[in-house]
Amino acid sequence: MHERSGYDRILMISALILVVLGIVMIYSSSAFIAMQRYNTPFYFLRNQVVWAVIGIIGMVVAKNFDYKKLKSLSLPLIVISVLLLIIVLIPNIGKEVNGARRWLRVLGFSFQPSELAKLTLIISISAYIAKRSDRMGDFVYGFFPPVVLLGAFQIPIIFQPDIGTALGLGIMVITLLYIGGVKVPHILSLGIPLTPFIVKIVFNEGYRKKRLIAFIDPWSDPTGAGFQVIQSSLALGSGGIFGLGLGEGKQKLFFLPEPHTDFIYSLIGEELGFLGASLVIFLYLIILWRGTRIAVRTEDLFGRFLAMGLTIMIGVQAMMNLGVASGLLPPKGLPLPFVSFGGSSLLINMIALGILLNISKSINTISLAQSSSIKRESWVKSKSRKDSVNL
Amino acid sequence: MKRGIEIINRINRKRILLVSLFIALGFIIITLRVFLIMVIQHNQYMKRAERQHQKTIHIEPLRGTIYDRMGRELAVSVELESLYGVPSEIEDPKFVAAKLSSVLGMSYHSIEKRLEGHKNFIWLNRKLDPNSVKKIKDLSLDSKEIGFLTESKRFNPKRSLAGHLLGFVGMDNQGLEGVEFAYDKELKGEVGWLILERDALGRNIFPSKHNYKPSSSGKNLFLTIDEVIQHITEKELDKGMERWKAKGAMAIVMNPGTGEILSMVVRPEFNPNIVGSYKSSDWRNKAITDLYEPGSTFKVISSAAVLEEGIVKEKDLFDCSKGEIEVGGKIIRDAHRHGVLSFAEVIQKSSNVGAIQVGMKLGKNRFYKYIKDFGFGEKTEIDLPGESYGKVRETKKWSGTSIGAISIGQEIGVTPLQLLVAFSAIANNGYLMKPYIVSEIRDHEGKLVKSFKSQVVRKVISENTSKRLTDILRTVVEEGGTATKAAIEGNLVAGKTGTAQKIDPETGTYSHQKYVSSFVGFLPADDPKISIIVVVDEPQGAIYGGSVAAPIFKEIAEQVLTYLKIPIMEQGHSLLLSKGP
Numbered sequence: 001m002h003e004r005s006g007y008d009r010i011l012m013i014s015a016l017i018l019v020v021l022g023i024v025m026i027y028s029s030s031a032f033i034a035m036q037r038y039n040t041p042f043y044f045l046r047n048q049v050v051w052a053v054i055g056i057i058g059m060v061v062a063k064n065f066d067y068k069k070l071k072s073l074s075l076p077l078i079v080i081s082v083l084l085l086i087i088v089l090i091p092n093i094g095k096e097v098n099g100a101r102r103w104l105r106v107l108g109f110s111f112q113p114s115e116l117a118k119l120t121l122i123i124s125i126s127a128y129i130a131k132r133s134d135r136m137g138d139f140v141y142g143f144f145p146p147v148v149l150l151g152a153f154q155i156p157i158i159f160q161p162d163i164g165t166a167l168g169l170g171i172m173v174i175t176l177l178y179i180g181g182v183k184v185p186h187i188l189s190l191g192i193p194l195t196p197f198i199v200k201i202v203f204n205e206g207y208r209k210k211r212l213i214a215f216i217d218p219w220s221d222p223t224g225a226g227f228q229v230i231q232s233s234l235a236l237g238s239g240g241i242f243g244l245g246l247g248e249g250k251q252k253l254f255f256l257p258e259p260h261t262d263f264i265y266s267l268i269g270e271e272l273g274f275l276g277a278s279l280v281i282f283l284y285l286i287i288l289w290r291g292t293r294i295a296v297r298t299e300d301l302f303g304r305f306l307a308m309g310l311t312i313m314i315g316v317q318a319m320m321n322l323g324v325a326s327g328l329l330p331p332k333g334l335p336l337p338f339v340s341f342g343g344s345s346l347l348i349n350m351i352a353l354g355i356l357l358n359i360s361k362s363i364n365t366i367s368l369a370q371s372s373s374i375k376r377e378s379w380v381k382s383k384s385r386k387d388s389v390n391l
Numbered sequence: 392m393k394r395g396i397e398i399i400n401r402i403n404r405k406r407i408l409l410v411s412l413f414i415a416l417g418f419i420i421i422t423l424r425v426f427l428i429m430v431i432q433h434n435q436y437m438k439r440a441e442r443q444h445q446k447t448i449h450i451e452p453l454r455g456t457i458y459d460r461m462g463r464e465l466a467v468s469v470e471l472e473s474l475y476g477v478p479s480e481i482e483d484p485k486f487v488a489a490k491l492s493s494v495l496g497m498s499y500h501s502i503e504k505r506l507e508g509h510k511n512f513i514w515l516n517r518k519l520d521p522n523s524v525k526k527i528k529d530l531s532l533d534s535k536e537i538g539f540l541t542e543s544k545r546f547n548p549k550r551s552l553a554g555h556l557l558g559f560v561g562m563d564n565q566g567l568e569g570v571e572f573a574y575d576k577e578l579k580g581e582v583g584w585l586i587l588e589r590d591a592l593g594r595n596i597f598p599s600k601h602n603y604k605p606s607s608s609g610k611n612l613f614l615t616i617d618e619v620i621q622h623i624t625e626k627e628l629d630k631g632m633e634r635w636k637a638k639g640a641m642a643i644v645m646n647p648g649t650g651e652i653l654s655m656v657v658r659p660e661f662n663p664n665i666v667g668s669y670k671s672s673d674w675r676n677k678a679i680t681d682l683y684e685p686g687s688t689f690k691v692i693s694s695a696a697v698l699e700e701g702i703v704k705e706k707d708l709f710d711c712s713k714g715e716i717e718v719g720g721k722i723i724r725d726a727h728r729h730g731v732l733s734f735a736e737v738i739q740k741s742s743n744v745g746a747i748q749v750g751m752k753l754g755k756n757r758f759y760k761y762i763k764d765f766g767f768g769e770k771t772e773i774d775l776p777g778e779s780y781g782k783v784r785e786t787k788k789w790s791g792t793s794i795g796a797i798s799i800g801q802e803i804g805v806t807p808l809q810l811l812v813a814f815s816a817i818a819n820n821g822y823l824m825k826p827y828i829v830s831e832i833r834d835h836e837g838k839l840v841k842s843f844k845s846q847v848v849r850k851v852i853s854e855n856t857s858k859r860l861t862d863i864l865r866t867v868v869e870e871g872g873t874a875t876k877a878a879i880e881g882n883l884v885a886g887k888t889g890t891a892q893k894i895d896p897e898t899g900t901y902s903h904q905k906y907v908s909s910f911v912g913f914l915p916a917d918d919p920k921i922s923i924i925v926v927v928d929e930p931q932g933a934i935y936g937g938s939v940a941a942p943i944f945k946e947i948a949e950q951v952l953t954y955l956k957i958p959i960m961e962q963g964h965s966l967l968l969s970k971g972p
Contacts (some may be wrong), residue, residue: 133399179406181399182763234443236428237436250444274429281422287413296404309408315414319421326424 006361008064011290011344014283015353019346021280022264022339023048029252029259029267030341044260051109051343055350061360062354068385070355071302074124078149081120084113085156090188100160112344114165114343117153119348120315121173124149126305129180136181143186146177164320164332170317176309228263228331231255234264236277236326243273260341263331265325280339284318287311291356297363307359310352314338416463452580453543453835454564455609457557457571459618459896460651460830466557466571467665468543468564472524473517478510481536491515491537494526517562518544534595539805545571546695553621556655556775556828559663566676570612571663572776577832581611610840613653613831620644620762622948624654628925631943632658635908635930641678641807644944644951646916647815647913647922649826649845652773655808679771679778682804683907683926686891687873687936689800689810690746691864694738696761696818697753699856705735706861709745716744718789723747723799726890726935739866741873741888743799755786760795764851766823767805773826774843781805800891804870807909811924814911817860818885818919821852861885865916868941875942877910879949882957886912886944888936893929900930905929910940914948920957923947 001020023045030044037043084104088094092242093100095110108335125146129136136142150173154166174187235251249270252259259267269277291311298304313335321336323329428436457466474495482489488503495502495516505513515537519527524539545560558569566575583606628642637658644653657677661669675681697703714728725743729736737745750758764770768783782804784793796802808826816823824847832840853859864885868878873888889909892901908930913922925940925947933939 017505096474175410180402181402181406233428234440235434236425237432238440239429240433240437241430250440255443269425271427274426275427277425278422281418281425285418288411288414288418292407295407301403304407307408312410312414317418319414322421322425323417326421326428328421328424 008290008294008360011287011294011360012059012353012357013233014286014290016352018051018280018283019350021268022341022346023052024246024340025264025268025271026260026341028249029256029264032252033259041210047343048341048346051346054343055346058083058347059354059357062359065305065354065358067306067355067358067362068300070123070306071127071130071173072102074127075118077116077120078124081117082152085117086205088113089156089159094160100162102160104325109343112342114157114160114162114169115344115348117157117382118165118169118172118313119151119352121150121169122176122309122352123306125173125176125180126302126309129305130300133181136177137183139183139186139189143177143182146173147190150174151205162287162333165336167332168317168320168334170378172309172312175268175312175316179308180305204356229327232263232266232325233327236269239269239271239273239277241274243269243271243276246271258333261335262321262331262340263325265322265336267283268339269325281322284315288315288318290360291315294356294360294363298341298359300362303359303362307356310356313352314349393827410560417522424708428584438697439503449566450583450606451542452523452582452606453608454545454560454580454633454826455611455835457578457612457614457791459614459616459621460653461617462613463618464548465553465614465616465618466545466547467779469546470541471518471520471544472539473542474515474519474524474527474537474539476506476507476513476515476537478506478513478537480533481506485682487532487536490530490532494523494530514632518542545568545663547663549618550664551660552618552625552791553616553655554661554663555657555674555678557663558618558676558776568777569663569676569775574612574829574832578609578612581607583607590890597754605785607683608835611833611835615646615653615828615830615835616655617653617954619954620951621654621656624656624947624953625660627946627950628656628658631658631766631925631927631939635927635932635939637927637931637939638929639677640928640943641926642924642947643678643807643811643812644921644923644947645815645826647818647919650812650815650826651830651845652828653921654825655828663843675784676775676777678807679773679775680806682779682782682806683928684801684803685805685810686800686889686907686909687741687743687746688814688887688889688909688911689803689805690738690741690798691817691860691887692761692765692767692813693746693750693753693758693798694734694863695756695765695852695856695860697734698859699852700753700759702752703732703734703749705859708732709734709737709742709748711737711744714744716747716795718747718751719793720794721792721795723795735863736871736885738863738887739869739872741867747795747798752796755789755794759783759786761851762797762803764823764849765816766848767803767809767813770808771808771812771826773808774828778808779804779806781809800889807926810909811913811922814887814924815919815922816851817857817864818922819857820854820911821850821857823848823851861916861919869914872937873935874910874912874937874941874944876937877912877945877948879914879945879952882914882948882952883916884912884914884945884948885916886910888941890936891935906934908934908936908939910936910944912944912948914952920955921948921951923951 026048027045031041034043035041080278088101088104095103095105097103102112102114104113128146132142150170154169157166178187231251249267252267252268256263256266265280270279288311291307295304295308295311298307317334317337319333320329324331335342337349447828454468456464459465484503488499488506492499492502541562545564547557556569558571559567560571561567564579566578571578624642624644628640632640640658642656646653655678659673661673706732710723711729711732715722715724723743729742732740732742732745737749762783768781770778770780783916784828793802812823812826825848827843829843831842834840863889865883867871867886868874868884874886877884877886891907893905893907895902907926907928909924909926911924913919923944925943927939930939
């Protein structure tokens with residue numbers, strides 16, 4: 001509201017704080033493992049810094065790239081994303097880590113096509129909703145096509161296998177469709193054909209089933225399947241209010257699985273305490289607030305859905321990751337946006353941030369000139385006025 | 392159309408807010424959850440985490456050695472290996488348990504039970520003999536699952552020698568009885584520790600700063616005990632035990648001039664190396680913990696008192712011809728009927744009738760004073776655990792018969808050590824000495840940490856009285872005395888026999904079958920170097936102190952004198968009791 005120049009600085013600064021915090025914690029969490037695996041404590045740190053630089057470049061480019069032109073990029077993005085998702089499944093091309101093929105190696109960098117898929121889906125479905133906003137209530141012409149597109153993305157991802165990401169994509173897209181105006185019964189109807197699939201997928205693979213059971217009662221097998229859940233709680237619990245101090249965490253010494261990626265939040269809690277842990281959540285809440293604010297204030301429908309879609313993308317991923325780290329959700333390998341180690345995730349989220357900033361630029365110019373008149377016009381009879389005024 | 396867009400707009404915005412609030416709610420729930428784990432349950436998680444990160448390795452100090460006065464080892468520590476298991480690493484407890492049970496001689500189930508679970512460390516069997524260690528190592532089990540740690544085990548190389556005196560230690564080398572207990576602080580040294588940080592794979596990681604403290608060895612003790620004298624005492628007491636089929640026996644040899652205990656023996660024997668194979672009552676050092684009625688040996692106390700007080704002289708006569716005397720309505724008899732006896736003869740022949748007359752002349756208040764002055768009813772304060780006070784009633788609790796009973800050593804409870812210490816005061820010109828067992832404490836490099844000097848508790852009687860009493864006590868072993876069997880050719884022995892009826896616990900009256908026979912004495916009488924007490928519990932075949940205990944006394948005394956090179960019938964030579972190295 002008080003910005004004079006174009007974009008939402010609060011949003012950008014919040015995200016950048018998370019990036020810096022991530023880099024610091026990645027070093028703290030990975031130095032020992034890096035020493036063991038690569039003989040240098042800086043391996044993961046260096047990698048992340050390089051990606052952060054690339055990410056900032058990506059953010060700046062996106063910030064200055066008119067988001068409206070993204071609409072026309074939908075189709076090429078879809079084609080590229082699906083191709084990459086299929087290519088990554090091909091043995092010898094996709095890099096297999098821990099039994100899953102999720103990475104492509106390009107020019108010495110590992111890239112995760114499923115990260116690009118998130119962005120592609122948000123952009124293309126936002127464009128779709130904006131175009132058919134008056135028909136979204138229709139099952140066949142409004143609801144069904146994007147669901148098919150979602151399925152096209154999810155299926156190769158499920159084959160990687162990366163159920164967590166597929167599920168995350170589903171949640172993001174469905175939420176976006178809900179905002180776009182699809183009918184709730186339509187969404188619920190998806191549950192009917194999908195239920196057997198979900199049950200089969202979840203219970204088919206031994207490790208996933210174990211994980212789920214372990215989540216329900218982790219102490220039943222603390223060194224086995226419950227290991228991740230317990231170790232994460234132990235890390236958080238040891239932190240207390242003020243934490244053990246930066247670099248003093250003990251859980252990263254192989255107790256915590258993936259301390260620099262999936263469980264970095266547990267380590268933040270262990271070393272920086274409840275203060276650090278709640279700061280992270282606070283920053284996501286700010287991002288959520290600013291993102292929502294941009295979406296609500298944008299009159300352009302594509303901009304609105306895109307802004308909210310990207311906000312949901314960041315928010316849902318963060319929520320799922322934190323939910324796992326705090327033991328509220330069963331373990332699945334999802335990164336913490338801006339914070340976790342992982343180049344493609346960081347780059348995609350930075351681009352998403354750039355796009356959000358670009359959209360925020362346009363709302364601010366509009367709001368300076370027209371906000372009062374628009375408000376009067378479109379909200380004069382609204383009884384939910386209070387909701388928007390405070391945003 | 393415009394209206395349609397407006398409606399869509401409204402729906403969009405409403406739903407955006409709803410979704411936004413929903414995500415925000417998610418974050419708030421996570422915050423609450425994190426608050427619960429991190430702040431409210433902090434301690435609980437902290438402890439669990441510490442337990443898995445840290446493994447404390449205790450570095451056991453080497454327990455100090457106990458030497459005799461000549462520097463001969465009596466109790467040492469040897470290093471043995473102990474077997475531990477890491478249940479959290481063991482993949483197949485059944486397999487490991489099956490393998491170990493045959494070698495360890497432990498039941499399969501008990502091992503398996505211990506190996507299950509997720510502890511990071513449990514002892515499986517401690518202080519194993521080298522043979523079993525080799526067998527277990529030959530099983531070549533995973534070294535991550537089980538392993539050995541070196542621990543020290545207490546070992547008494549002379550086995551039961553001085554067993555009661557030395558006492559024993561527990562599994563963690565903590566002193567539990569005897570010298571081991573009394574000087575546990577000095578012997579045990581300080582436990583060192585090393586806290587290792589551990590990763591999830593159980594590998595030890597660089598020890599963190601300030602997490603290491605080296606152990607420091609325990610200090611060595613030098614006792615006043617002489618291994619040879621101890622051995623002589625034990626050997627002769629064993630012979631006596633066997634000869635008289637006694638239930639038990641005790642003997643102490645002491646240097647009356649200093650209070651140093653040269654030997655202290657309790658029978659039945661006790662070997663601290665195999666504590667478990669004895670009844671706990673056999674662990675006790677009964678020479679200082681258990682009370683008995685001293686009987687006639689106690690007549691010496693009233694005698695010292697009457698001589699000191701000038702109430703009676705050696706030649707004073709006492710009519711003992713009746714062979715019995717009435718005290719407070721009770722008749723007390725002599726073992727043999729005597730005629731009229733001089734005071735000296737009353738002691739020499741141990742006449743009860745005479746002794747009671749002496750006691751009555753003394754009177755209960757003065758008698759009581761001397762009893763206390765000689766140290767009865769008080770701890771001798773010897774540096775050993777579990778010492779008894781003895782049982783001496785205050786005069787106001789004495790009955791009419793008490794003066795008579797106490798005059799002949801009844802109605803009173805003493806420990807053998809108390810009686811010996813009292814006798815030693817007579818041998819030591821009336822100075823009552825504090826008995827002690829440890830003469831020096833040295834660190835493991837041999838540097839003196841502390842030495843103990845002899846201490847006078849008080850002067851009980853004059854030098855003159857002690858000389859005169861000694862002369863009377865010499866007649867006890869001479870012709871006409873009760874203990875001719877304690878006489879040593881070529882040396883002067885002063886002593887007194889005692890034959891006390893034990894109180895039958897069933898009837899509460901004096902038993903006619905169960906006796907305690909004793910002899911207390913010192914020699915050479917003209918310049919006492921050693922004092923000895925021999926107490927035989929429930930001898931069979933003979934009951935009199937003169938027959939049962941006196942010969943044992945003689946055997947011990949003779950050999951000890953020879954060992955100490957105390958010249959026969961020569962006077963004025965210095966004693967060759969030398970200290971440790």
